[in-house]
Amino acid sequence: MAVGTIKDQTAVVGMGCVKFGENWEQSASDMMIDAAYEAYEDAGIEPKDIEAVWFGSTQIALGEPLAYNLKLDYKPVTRIENLCATATDAFRNACFAVAAGMYDVVMALGCEKLKDTGHGGLGGGGGGAPGTMLMVPSGGPFTAFSRMANRYMEHYGWTYEEFKPILAKIAVKNHYNGSLNPKAHFQMAITEEQAINAPMMAWPLGLYDCCGVSDGSAAAIITRADMAKSFRDDYTLVKGVGLAVGSRQGWLQQSYDMVHMEETIRAAQQAYEQAGIKDPYKEIDLAEVHDCFSITELVIMEDLGFAPRGGAPEYVKEGRFQLDGDLAVNPDGGLKSFGHPIGASGLRMLYEIYKQMQGKAGPRQRKNPTLGLTHNFGLNPGSGVGSVTIIGQRD
Amino acid sequence: MVGIVSYGAYVPLRRLGKGTQGWRSPNEKAVAYYDEDSMTMAVAAAIDCLGDMDRETVDGLYFASTTGPYKEKLSATTAACAVDLRRDILTADCVDSLRAGTGALRMAADTVKAGSAKKLMVTASDCRLAAPGSNLDQIFGDGAAALLIGDSDVIASLEASYSVSNELFDFWRVDTGKFVRTWEDRWVQEEGYLKVIPQVVGEFYKKYNLSPKDITKVALYGNNQRRHGQTVKKLGLEPEQVQEPFFTTMGNTGTAYALMQLVAALEDAKPGDKILCVGYGDGADVLLFQVTDAITNYTPRRGMKTHLAAKTIFPSYQQYFGFHHEGRDPDAGGGPSASALAREVPDIYPLRGTKCRKCGTVQYPPQRVCTNCHTKDEMDSFRLSDKRAKIFTRVLDYAAPVPGYEMPAVDLLIDWECGGRANFSLTDKKPNLEDIPMGMEVEMTFRKLLAGGGIHHYWWKAMPIRESWQEKEDN
Numbered sequence: 106m107a108v109g110t111i112k113d114q115t116a117v118v119g120m121g122c123v124k125f126g127e128n129w130e131q132s133a134s135d136m137m138i139d140a141a142y143e144a145y146e147d148a149g150i151e152p153k154d155i156e157a158v159w160f161g162s163t164q165i166a167l168g169e170p171l172a173y174n175l176k177l178d179y180k181p182v183t184r185i186e187n188l189c190a191t192a193t194d195a196f197r198n199a200c201f202a203v204a205a206g207m208y209d210v211v212m213a214l215g216c217e218k219l220k221d222t223g224h225g226g227l228g229g230g231g232g233g234a235p236g237t238m239l240m241v242p243s244g245g246p247f248t249a250f251s252r253m254a255n256r257y258m259e260h261y262g263w264t265y266e267e268f269k270p271i272l273a274k275i276a277v278k279n280h281y282n283g284s285l286n287p288k289a290h291f292q293m294a295i296t297e298e299q300a301i302n303a304p305m306m307a308w309p310l311g312l313y314d315c316c317g318v319s320d321g322s323a324a325a326i327i328t329r330a331d332m333a334k335s336f337r338d339d340y341t342l343v344k345g346v347g348l349a350v351g352s353r354q355g356w357l358q359q360s361y362d363m364v365h366m367e368e369t370i371r372a373a374q375q376a377y378e379q380a381g382i383k384d385p386y387k388e389i390d391l392a393e394v395h396d397c398f399s400i401t402e403l404v405i406m407e408d409l410g411f412a413p414r415g416g417a418p419e420y421v422k423e424g425r426f427q428l429d430g431d432l433a434v435n436p437d438g439g440l441k442s443f444g445h446p447i448g449a450s451g452l453r454m455l456y457e458i459y460k461q462m463q464g465k466a467g468p469r470q471r472k473n474p475t476l477g478l479t480h481n482f483g484l485n486p487g488s489g490v491g492s493v494t495i496i497g498q499r500d
Numbered sequence: 501m502v503g504i505v506s507y508g509a510y511v512p513l514r515r516l517g518k519g520t521q522g523w524r525s526p527n528e529k530a531v532a533y534y535d536e537d538s539m540t541m542a543v544a545a546a547i548d549c550l551g552d553m554d555r556e557t558v559d560g561l562y563f564a565s566t567t568g569p570y571k572e573k574l575s576a577t578t579a580a581c582a583v584d585l586r587r588d589i590l591t592a593d594c595v596d597s598l599r600a601g602t603g604a605l606r607m608a609a610d611t612v613k614a615g616s617a618k619k620l621m622v623t624a625s626d627c628r629l630a631a632p633g634s635n636l637d638q639i640f641g642d643g644a645a646a647l648l649i650g651d652s653d654v655i656a657s658l659e660a661s662y663s664v665s666n667e668l669f670d671f672w673r674v675d676t677g678k679f680v681r682t683w684e685d686r687w688v689q690e691e692g693y694l695k696v697i698p699q700v701v702g703e704f705y706k707k708y709n710l711s712p713k714d715i716t717k718v719a720l721y722g723n724n725q726r727r728h729g730q731t732v733k734k735l736g737l738e739p740e741q742v743q744e745p746f747f748t749t750m751g752n753t754g755t756a757y758a759l760m761q762l763v764a765a766l767e768d769a770k771p772g773d774k775i776l777c778v779g780y781g782d783g784a785d786v787l788l789f790q791v792t793d794a795i796t797n798y799t800p801r802r803g804m805k806t807h808l809a810a811k812t813i814f815p816s817y818q819q820y821f822g823f824h825h826e827g828r829d830p831d832a833g834g835g836p837s838a839s840a841l842a843r844e845v846p847d848i849y850p851l852r853g854t855k856c857r858k859c860g861t862v863q864y865p866p867q868r869v870c871t872n873c874h875t876k877d878e879m880d881s882f883r884l885s886d887k888r889a890k891i892f893t894r895v896l897d898y899a900a901p902v903p904g905y906e907m908p909a910v911d912l913l914i915d916w917e918c919g920g921r922a923n924f925s926l927t928d929k930k931p932n933l934e935d936i937p938m939g940m941e942v943e944m945t946f947r948k949l950l951a952g953g954g955i956h957h958y959w960w961k962a963m964p965i966r967e968s969w970q971e972k973e974d975n
Contacts, residue, residue, distance in 0.1 A: 248911045251895040259893070259938045308896035308908070308933065356923065357863045357871040359915045363893055487913075 110379035114204040116333035116340045117496070119148025119326035122456040125443045126290040128320040133165060133218035134174040136322035140449075141175055141214055148326040148336050155326075156208040157181045161195035161215035162448035163188070164222070171214065186448070188483025189395060190348065190492035191215060192323065193451030197346045197494070199327050209329055215453075216322035217446030247315050247398065249485035251307035254400040256363035258309070261415050265309055271418040272399035273300035276313040278427055279396055279435045283442020285468040290319040290444040314399040319444025323452035325459075333499070339463045344476070344495040345382075347375030355487025364415075368491030369408035369482055376493040377410075382476075385410045389495075390474035391433040391461055393454030395482045396440045405480060406434070409493070428469060436461065436469050447483075451492065454479040458496045474498070502612045503654030503789060505619060506798075507763045508549025508646040510541045511750055511807035513928045513969060514814040522817030525638040527725075529751035531814065532627045532642040534823040534903055535927055535947040538565040539575055539958065541644035541756075542623035543582040543946040547886070548801045549621065549646035555583065558648070559617035560590030562608055564600040564624040564755050566673070568593060569956045578958065579623060582946050584850035584883055590617055598671065598721070600624065601645070601755040602779025606787060608649040609658045619650040626754030631679045632821055639724050640680075641751020643807075645759035655798050656766060656775065656789040662704040666696055666783035671723075678824075693723050693780060698734045700784040701776075708788070712736045715788075716773040719743045719761035721780040724752065749808055762789075764804040769795055802966065810969035819905040836955055851885035851944060851960045853920055862920035884922075884944065885960060889914035891940045892921065896933060900925075901950060912962055914942060927961040928969075941965055 121143025123136045131139075145152060152175060160171040160182055168184030171177070187194040192215030199213040258268050277297050283289040295313060303312035326336075333340040349371035355361035373385070382388050392409070396402035406417040411432060412425075420426065426434035437443070437457035440450060458477035460466045475498045483490040517528035532541060542563055550558075561583070563576035576591035590611065594604040601624030608620040625644030630636030649658075670692035673680050682688055697720070705711055718741055722728025725747040732742050743765045753760055758779040765775045773791040778784060814820055846852070853864035859873040862882055869876050892913040900909030910926035927947055929936060942962040949957040 245899070248895050248897045248900065251897070252893045252911065252913060255895060255938075256893045305896075305898045305908075307898060307911075352871065354871055356913075357867070357921060358861070359892070359919065359921050361921075363913075 108375070111200055111204055111346050112344050112379050112381070113330050113342050113500070115200045115327050115343045116330045116499070117325050117343070117455070117459055118328050118333050118336035118340045119144045119146075119150065120324065120456050120459050121147060122288055122323040122453055123321055124288045125319045125321035125446065125453065127220050129220065131320065133216055133322075134170070136218070136320060137171060137174050137214060137216045140216070140322040140324040141212065144212065144324040144326050150210065150326065150336070152177065154210050155180060155212050157199075157202060157211045158183070159195040159199040159211070159213045160184045161191040161213070161451070162186065162217055163191055164217055164219065164448070187492075188490045189397070189445070189447055190451060190481035190483050190490045191448040192453070193479060193481050193492040193494055194348060196325055196327070196452060196455065197348060197492070200343050200346060203327055203329055209332060211327050212324055213327060213452060214322065214324040215449035215451060217448040218320050219318050219446055220320050246485070247307045247310055250398040250400055251310045253363050253404065253486040254309055257400065257404065260362065260364045263418070268418070269301055269309055270297060271403065271421050272309070272314050273297045274421050275396065275399040275402050276300045276441060279439040279441035282428055282436050282469060283438025286438050286442065289438045289442040290317060291442050310398055310400065316397050316440035317444035319446055321443065321446035321449040321453060323449050323456050325452055325455060338499070340499050341459050341462045342497050342499055344497045345376035345379030345493070347372035347379075347493040349375070349491045351488035351490070353488035361487055363486055364404065366404060366408055366482055366486055366489065366491060368489050369405060369480065369493070370491075372491040372493040373409050376495050380495040380497070382495065385478075386412070386432060389432060389476050389478050391436050391458065391471055392478040392480065393437065393439070393457055394434055394480040396435055397445060397482070401482065402434065402439070405482070409478070409480065428471070433471055436466065436471065451479060451481050455494065455496065462496065462498050501654055501657045502609050502649065502651050503657035503792070504647050504766070505650035505654055506549050506551065506553065506648040506801070507766050507803060508545045508547070508801045509760055509763045509803045509807055510544035510548060510625070510644040511804070512536055512541070512642055513810060513812055513966070515811050516817060516820060517813050519813040519815070520817055520820070521815060524633070527638070527748040527751070529638070529641040530643055530753075531820055531823070533928070534906065535949070535961065536627075536642075537569060537948055538567045538625040538627055538644070539569050539578060539956070540946050540948055541627070541642065542575075542579050542625040542646070545625065545644035545646035546579065546583045546621055546623050548803065549648050550583070551799060551801060555585055558585050558589065558619050558621055560611070561585060561621040561623065562592050562594055562604040564594040564604040564622065565626050566596055566598065566600065566755055567626050567628055568595055571675075578849065581845060581849040582958065583621070584852070584885065585621070590620065598754055598781025599779045599783060599785055601757070601759045602777060602785035602787060605647060605649070605759065605777070606661050606663065606785055609661070612649050612651050619648060622647045622649060622759075624756040624759045626756050628680050628754045629678055629824060636680055636682065639747075639752050641753050643750060643753035643756050643760055645756045645763050647759060647762070653794060654792055655795040656769070656791045658787060659774070659790050660704070660708045660788040662700070662707060662786045664696070664700045664703070664783045668692055668782060671781070689723065689727050693727055694730060694734070696784055697731050697778060697780060701735055701778060701786055704786040712741070714774060715741060715776050717741055717743050717765045717769070717775050719758055719765050719775060719777045720745065721758040721778055722747070722752070746804075746808070760804060766791070766795070767800060767803050767805055771795060806967060806970070810966045812969060816905070822903060822905065836953065836957060838955070841955070848959060850883060852881045853884050854879035855882040860919070862916065862918055864920050864922040884916060884918075884920065885946070886944070887916045887918050888941055888943050888965070889916040889962065891936065891938055891942060893938065894926065894936050910936060912942070914962055924960065924962045926963065928963040930964065
């Protein structure tokens with residue numbers, strides 16, 4: 106069985122990202138066009154230079170609208186859906202096509218227009234009648250991730266009074282980072298008291314433990330690594346891509362402990378192996394991870410090897426994942442500040458890593474980052490889609 | 501010998517009583533919760549009745565009620581499916597009359613006598629509505645009874661039966677109406693119930709050459725406590741000959757009422773006892789049972805005793821009234837797909853998962869490829885509705901699609917004692933998180949989810965073991 110590596114075969118030479126938010130005045134078409142043209146301009150290319158596109162969206166179930174909006178005459182367009190890893194998987198497949206030698210210049214673009222659906226949250230659950238695939242009896246994603254929070258507290262013996270401030274610190278950190286980001290949906294800092302006292306959604310998760318819902322789009326131009334220099338000097342290199350899809354083992358089998366997400370661990374193993382990463386906490390400078398809920402970010406820290414098992418709360422308390430910490434996590438503000446337009450989030454994360462590598466992250470800029478990571482987790486603890494992508498500075 | 505093989509009952513957990521704001525009656529009444537109806541109560545009573553008996557041996561189910569879920573659609577099939585009976589069975593609904601319960605009981609006995617079935621389940625359940633705050637509203641309660649009728653191993657044999665048909669508008673509900681109507685009370689009682697019952701019981705005695713002294717106990721339908729008492733006197737019965745009718749603790753449960761009293765009488769019965777069951781409505785049914793020696797070895801069910809003792813007082817009459825007027829657009833969630841339901845119902849209603857023949861792993865929902873050993877299509881269907889489970893994790897959900905009085909909803913992952921893990925809501929829950937600890941034991945209960953698309957959505961929820969409510973104080 107040959108599992109290869111993507112390391113140093115493809116490069117990102119241009120990116121675009123719209124301002125995320127309740128973009129009432131923008132259609133999905135508008136956001137796609139804005140993200141694509143910012144990426145074209147950044148890469149210094151014309152639309153006609155694009156040879157193929159991978160388009161990520163969960164709500165827009167077709168690839169053709171992208172070709173129509175961007176007028177990519179007769180170019181191959183493939184639409185990809187992979188839950189919360191949708192945009193990352195579009196990027197992953199685009200990289201594979203370039204590495205295979207099929208194309209020299211391609212685009213991955215993610216777009217989601219959630220605010221036209223009439224839902225205040227991410228949806229899901231809601232009745233769960235017989236005759237539906239999932240038969241989920243109640244609640245939405247916050248219910249599913251609260252299950253994990255309840256398990257985590259039980260497993261490690263945390264009381265609510267001790268645990269809630271840990272979760273609050275994660276929300277405070279991400280909101281602070283978002284307050285420095287003009288493209289974020291919520292550009293405001295919050296206090297720990299605000300986070301702790303916010304209305305309860307699904308105990309112990311309150312309003313500020315949950316990410317928002319927004320519209321957004323982001324795009325990346327990908328080329329062969331050996332061609333990258335002809336586009337720009339400060340390109341970034343793809344070091345590893347990992348993707349793991351659960352088979353609902355954790356929903357079906359009693360052995361699952363619900364204090365980890367196996368899909369994240371497996372995806373990270375794949376990506377770390379390709380990138381040659383041995384000690385992720387030491388080697389990685391910054392990570393954009395899937396903080397759909399504060400508890401998710403906490404557990405991700407352990408799943409990615411950024412903290413020992415059960416040790417993430419201590420690391421959070423010590424501020425190790427702050428913008429000026431050992432390993433900045435969600436320096437752009439994360440899903441907490443950007444909301445989660447599902448099919449766009451993965452490329453929005455990549456946009457921050459790319460800009461940080463180029464030293465263009467403004468007030469959020471880390472000192473000389475060389476290795477960054479993006480991570481998504483889709484569906485619910487117990488089963489889902491995990492994706493990890495490693496991006497490095499040019500050699 | 502044809503008679504009763506087993507009995508069961510269901511009384512909803514919630515009661516209106518002292519402590520219910522806005523409740524004017526000195527009595528308690530049992531009320532079906534927002535996720536309960538005549539269907540779910542019938543299923544609960546039937547499962548109570550069956551205990552650990554082999555469900556494959558049941559040849560039919562009669563569903564009796566004036567408040568079934570559909571005007572056109574058999575309820576007995578839904579109940580039989582949820583109870584997990586065979587497919588090649590007799591199913592029929594006995595509906596639209598207070599007397600449907602005793603009528604179904606007599607029909608079941610006749611069916612068994614005729615040789616059409618060896619064992620037949622009779623369920624009777626009702627949750628009748630009267631105008632809010634009316635006298636009838638204070639009298640009506642909700643509940644269900646189930647009796648398994650068979651031709652062998654009976655705990656009480658049916659000795660005689662007698663019925664009279666009497667066309668009369670004393671209590672009725674028009675086809676488009678929500679509330680039960682009645683006529684001027686003195687006429688209704690004196691020309692109806694108080695006149696008909698003594699007449700019919702007298703004719704029965706005469707026909708079978710019996711007198712009140714021959715009867716050990718009477719399970720007598722009563723419109724209300726006062727009229728029930730007057731009729732007892734007219735029948736010449738001593739107080740110890742009368743089954744306590746639960747007017748003050750449960751209320752008049754309509755079609756199920758006489759049968760629930762019969763269940764209660766059987767709970768205290770000794771071999772040789774003669775129990776008379778009298779149903780009323782558009783006439784009357786009289787059925788005489790004689791208790792056999794088999795009752796000494798019979799394992800008592802939850803029946804009336806446990807179900808009456810396990811209770812909690814609902815705090816608000818206004819919220820109770822909301823049970824029947826959902827505070828949301830009933831079609832907001834859309835309806836289920838009829839074709840998908842047809843495909844999945846055989847697994848959903850009886851709550852069947854699969855068990856891998858190779859590695860023994862129990863899994864829900866049913867799987868074709870084993871989650872553990874990955875063997876394909878080597879699965880046995882496996883019933884989970886009668887298995888107990890422990891809470892693996894639980895969530896207090898403040899934004900779940902449930903009525904406000906149910907907030908916060910409780911979402912669970914449960915681990916069944918037999919293996920298998922699944923996601924269910926917790927119903928009939930206690931109010932505080934401390935009352936729902938990790939590892940708490942739960943059992944499964946057939947309930948109604950919020951409706952959409954004109955189809956009642958029935959599925960299973962988890963609930964605390966019913967007996968755990970018995971010690972609880974009223975408030």
